[in-house]
Amino acid sequence: FNSTSSRSCSSSSSSNYDSTKFLDIFDTNMMHRADESNRRLHHTTLFNLDSLIVRRGQEFQVKITFNRPYKPAEDKFALEFVIGSSPQYSKGTYIPVFPTPDRQTSWAGRVLETSNNVVTMGITPAANCIVGKYHMYVAIVTPYGIRRTRRDDSRDLYILFNPWAADDEVFLDDETEREECVMTELGIIYHGSYDDIAERTWNYGQFNHGMLDACLYILDRCQMPITNRGDPVKVTRQASAMLNSRDDEGVLVGNWSGNYVDGVAPTSWTGSTDILLSYYRSRQPVAYAQCWVYAAVFNTFLRCLGIPSRVVTNFFSAHDNDGNLKTDIILDENGRIDRSRTRDSIWNYHCWNECYMARQDLPPGFGGWQVVDATPQETSDGLYRCGPASVQAIKHGQTCYPYDAPFVFAEVNSDVVFNVRSKDGTLEPVKVNRTHVGRVVLTKNPGDLTRRDITDQYKFPEGSPEERTVLEKAVKYGCKREQSNPSPADVELNMPTLEVTMGEDFELTLEFVNHSGETRTVDAYISGSVVYYTGVTSSEFLFRTPTVTVGPHKCKDWSLQSVKELLDIEARTYMRHLVEQSNLNFIVTGKVEETEQIVSAMKVVTLRNPRLIIEVSENGRVNEEMIASVRFTNPFSFNLEGVYVRMEGPGLMTAATKYYR
C-alpha cells in the first residue's frame, strides 16, 4: 500500500496467477453523478462538475467490482486516498481505509453490501481532514505483493468542509443559515448610506462550472502547505491575502482612482464567475475591484469550499491607519476643515465577510462568526489581509486574540474627534462624536431578500454599561482613545436625511437650534463635495460661509429657537464632478461667536441611479427562447453615449455585455 512505490499494477493487466484464487479488481464505481446518493446526501448536487464531491466527517460510498466474491476472512484490500505531491501517512496526505473493524485508521471504512462480485464500501473521511482534490487507489494484498489500480482521473474526488457534520470545525447547527451561507448562489450586498441604503444583487455562482477548481487553484498558487488545508482558520486567513493582488499576485487588483480603462470598472461586475475563471485561466490578477467585489468573490470561494459565509456591510467604517481608536478631523482656528491635514478616513460603507467556525486555537466562547476581509486596506503582519477575527471577541473588546481584532474593533468603534489646530501645530479636541462610526452593520437575511441588522453582534447598545466596559478593555489592550470629553456647544446643528435621484435639483436644509438663553451667532462653513465611497473627496462643488443668528429660547415655554438655512443645490453644479457611486458629502462646521464653541454636522447623500426595469416577454417554455427587455430613463438633459449593459442569468445564461454607442 505504498503509494510512492513503483509496484503499482493495473486491474486490467493479464495476471499470471490463478485469478479464481486471488482477489483482483475489475472495476471501480465512484457513484459520483449529481443524482446519486453520495452527492445528494453531501449537499453537492448543485456543482456543475462530473466528479465525486463529498464533505468530510460524513460517510460516502464507492462500489468495487472484483473478479470473484470478496471473502472477508481471507482477502485483504484497502482503499487508499492520497493528496498532494508526497503523500505520507503521518502527515494525513496518505490515508488507507480498511473494510474490516479490526484495522481502522482515522478514516472509517466498512462493507455496506456484498452482491456477487460487487462490494459497496462506506468511507467516512476524518472530520478534520485536508480539503481538496484527492485520488483513490484500490490495493489488494496477494502472495505476489500488493496489486494496486493505476492512476486514473475517474477515481479523483473532492472532499470539502462540512457544515452539516457535528465534528467539523465549520459545523453550523441551523439549516436555514446553512441553506443561505453555503448553498445560496445569489445574494444582496448593501451599500449607500446608513439612512438611505442601496442594494446590489450579486451572483456568487459557487457551483458553476470551473469554480471548484478555480478556488482550489488559489491555494495552490500561493503554495499553501497541503497539511494546513484542513484548518478553516488557516484557509480563510490565507485566502484573505490571496483574494487581493497585493504582495502575492492574488485574484483581484484594487482601484479607487476612477480610471478603469485597462480593466473592468468595479461597479460593472455582477457576479464572481467571470473573475474567478479569468484568474484560473490566465494565471493573472483581474482588474478591477473595490471592497464589495473583494467580499463577493471571497464569499464565492468560501461557500464553494463549504465554509459558511456571508457578506456584511458596515456603514461609516473607520479606516484606522495607526492603531488608534480615533479618526481626527482637523479644523483651523476659525472652525473651517483643514483637508490637507485630515488624513484618517471614514468610508461611507465597507464590505467584508463573516465565516462561521469553531476557534480551537482560542479559549471557549470565541467561535462562531469570524470577520475576514480581503480588501487591501492595511497590511496585517506584513501582508494585505485581515482575519479571521472573532465577532464575539470584538463585541467584548478581547482584542488580544488573533487575528487583527484591534483593526476590526476600530472599524466599528472609532471616535470621530474634531480638533482645532492652533498656529503652533498642537491640536485641541473640541468635539467628540462617539456614535458616528459603525453606525449599522447589515447582512442579507437568510431565506428571503430582506436585510438583517447585526450591529448588536458587534457592539453593545450605545450608552450601556457593557459598552463602557468593552471600550475600557480595548484600551487596556493598547487601543488609543480620545480621553478628553469637551462639553457640547449649546448650539445644535442638524441636517435631515435626503433622498435625491441623480440629475435632480434639490434643497438642503440646515437647522441651527439654540439651547441657551442668549442669542447665538454662528459663522458657518458649508462645504459640499463629490466623494468616493471611501470618503475621499473628488472635488468640492459648493462652498458657502453664512453667518446665522439664532435667538434665545423663550423663558415661558422653554421652546427652543431655531433657524433654518436653506441651500438650493442645482444638479448642474454637481453633475459634472460625479464619479462612480455618486455620493455627495456635506460637511458643515462653524464657530459660535459668543462662546467660541465649535459646531459641526456631516451628511452623506447617496444619489440614486435611474432604476433598471427588466421585463420578460411571457412565461418561458422548455427549449424555447425568451426575450428579456431592459429599460431605464435617462435623467440627464443630454444623450448618453458609449453605454455598456452587462447581464447574467444564474442557471440561464452566462454573463454577456452589450455596448451601445
Place this chain on the structure above:
Amino acid sequence: FNSTSSRSCSSSSSSNYDSTKFLDIFDTNMMHRADESNRRLHHTTLFNLDSLIVRRGQEFQVKITFNRPYKPAEDKFALEFVIGSSPQYSKGTYIPVFPTPDRQTSWAGRVLETSNNVVTMGITPAANCIVGKYHMYVAIVTPYGIRRTRRDDSRDLYILFNPWAADDEVFLDDETEREECVMTELGIIYHGSYDDIAERTWNYGQFNHGMLDACLYILDRCQMPITNRGDPVKVTRQASAMLNSRDDEGVLVGNWSGNYVDGVAPTSWTGSTDILLSYYRSRQPVAYAQCWVYAAVFNTFLRCLGIPSRVVTNFFSAHDNDGNLKTDIILDENGRIDRSRTRDSIWNYHCWNECYMARQDLPPGFGGWQVVDATPQETSDGLYRCGPASVQAIKHGQTCYPYDAPFVFAEVNSDVVFNVRSKDGTLEPVKVNRTHVGRVVLTKNPGDLTRRDITDQYKFPEGSPEERTVLEKAVKYGCKREQSNPSPADVELNMPTLEVTMGEDFELTLEFVNHSGETRTVDAYISGSVVYYTGVTSSEFLFRTPTVTVGPHKCKDWSLQSVKELLDIEARTYMRHLVEQSNLNFIVTGKVEETEQIVSAMKVVTLRNPRLIIEVSENGRVNEEMIASVRFTNPFSFNLEGVYVRMEGPGLMTAATKYYR
C-alpha cells in the same frame, strides 16, 4: 510651528526688526558629547557616535542662547521635535515642547536654568514615543510670524528605548540584568550537546561606530511605518523578519549546505559589527548565517535600540513542520530506521533570542521575557519570522496568544515518537520519548561568564501535575500530541556520554540491560553518522548489526543482567566525512526477538576542536603596541593548508583576518 511651512528662517540671518526687543536665537547646544550629563544619565556614553543619544521617558537637557535674556511672561518659544518624512502632531511625529507649565504636550518641557542669555531646557520624551533619529528645531513667535532655526545636522538626536524608565514598556527593574542585557557588548553563546556543552564567544558590539545607524536602517529598509516604531512588540516582530534575507532582502543569508565559497562560513564570524556594517553599506544581504549568527546579530540590534535581550540555546530543539507536538521517527518492520521517511527534524541545539517587555496587547501575566527568532525555519503567517511569544504563555500552555507560541511550544515540548511502519503504510507507535526534546535551555548568567539554566522558565518539571495540565491545555488549543502510550520494552539500552577530541580514536559503549526474568535476544542496528547541528545526516560512517543476548535477572538479589557491547571507532572512519561543527550521531534501534518490542537509543557526540591559546606579550601600556600570539595543536596527521584566523578585540581592534597558505 508648522514644520512643513516654508516660513523657516535662520538664526544667523540679519534681522530687519529691533533685535533688542524681540527674542532671537543665537545658538543651540545639544550637550551631546559622551562625557556630558545627558549621555551619562541616559546610559549612552558607550556609543561611538558624536550625537545626542537619549532614552525616552527620561529628561535630557539642551541649552539655547538667545540675543537677550528670556522673559517667561512675554516671550513665546518652543522646541520642535520631528521624525520621518511627513511630521504630524496627531501621529506623534511632530512634537512641540513648551517651556511653560500652562502649555504642555505629551513631551514635558521646563526651564531648568536661565543665565544671562542662555536658557537650559529640560525635555522629557513620552515613555512610549517613537524610537529613532529626530531633528530638533527652535521656534519663536514674533509679531512678524514664527522664526525657526534652519535644518542642521547638529540638532539631530537619537531617542532609544529605556529599560531604566518605569513607564517604558521595556522597563526591566534589575540593574544586573540591564547591565548584561543592554550594556554588555561581549557574550557567550552555548552550543554542542546538552551533556557536553561548548561555548562560543561573540562580540555583539552594539555601541561600535555605525551600529546605531545600521540598526535603524533595517527598519527603514523594510519601510516599517514610523508610527509603529515606539512599540517593542511591533519592532521586534518586524526585526525577526528582517534579520534573515528570506522574503524581504533582510540582513543575513542562511546556508546549511556546507558550501560557503561565495561568502563567509557561519562558523567564521566572531562578532556582529562586520555583518551589520556590510549590510548598511552595500544594501545587500550578507552571506552566511546559521542559527547562532542570526541570534547574535539580532541581539546586537535589540541591545543597540535599548530593548533588553539575551541569546538562549535550546538543546534538542524540535523543528515542527506541521503544527504537531511530535517528531516521528519511522522504523521498518525489523526495527531499522527508515531515513527516507523520517522527515521531522530535531536540531542538536537551536539558538534564539529573548527580549524583555510588557505585553500590553495581552492580558496581565504574559509580559517579561519574550521569544523572538530570526532564523528562517518556518514561515510565520506568511513570512520567515517568529515571535514575540511570551515565555510565560509557553510555560503555561497558553498558546492562543500571539505570536507563534504554538511553534515555540513545540520546540521545547515535542514528543519523539518511534513508529514501526507496516507494509500497508500505516504507522504504529512503539516508543514515545517525552523528555528528549527541549532537554535544557541555557543562557549566559548576567554579570559573569557562567551559564544559567532557564529550562524552568519554559517548562514545569518533568512528571509534575502542572506539566500534564499544560500539555492538556496546549492540545485543547490545537496542538496534536501522540495519544498512545506503548508499554516500554523490558530491555533497556544505554549509551554513556562521551567526550571526544577531534582526530581521536574512541570507544563507544552500548549497554543492554534486561529487566525481565527471561533471556532476551536483541537484533540491533547501530548507525553512526556525521550530522549537521540541525540533525540532518551528512553521511553514515558506521553500520553494524550485532545480535546481543542478555540473561534474566537473578531471582536472589534481583540484580539486573546487562551486556556491554563495545565498538572501537577509529578516527579515520569519521574524519573524512566531517562537516563543520563536527557532530557524530549514533542511533541504535533493535527488536527483541522474544517479545517483538522495539528498543532504541540516540547519542550525539560533539567532537571538540583543538583549543586556541592566546597569549599577550606583557602588560599593555598606553600608546604602545602589544603583541598577541595565538597557538593551537593540529590534531591531524597531515599538514593544515589554507587556514584563516579571524580576530577581533572589542574596543582594541576591529575584526581582522589572516590567511595561512
